[in-house]
Amino acid sequence: MNQSELLALAQQYMVDKALIVVVVLLVLGYFLKRTPHIPDWSIPWLLTLAGIFLACGILQAxxxxxxxxxxxxxxxxxxxxxLWKQTTEKRGSEQ
Incomplete structure (x- = not known):
């Protein structure tokens, strides 16, 4: 899946106003990943909760x-x- 396919998929199911939430969640996830006391398993849950609150806030209901x-x-x-991580990082067997 390339970037244009991902964007087309997102636009097919998401409201245009809510697409900004994706960008905010990517930045938030970046910072959460680098926070030492937050375990990796909790980041998707935190992003889901943040996504719900942000989308409801932007869409005003x-x-x-x-x-x-x-x-x-x-x-x-x-x-x-x-997709970014799997595409850019090398694994032990691929080096």
């Missing part, structure tokens, strides 16, 4: 649709991070 938009934003941010 706490509805099921907006909560789903926040969950989708967290999923797209996590997928984007993993």
């Amino acid at each position: 706490y509805t099921i649709e907006n909560i789903v938009q926040g969950i989708l934003a967290a999923g797209v941010a996590s997928l984007t991070h993993q």
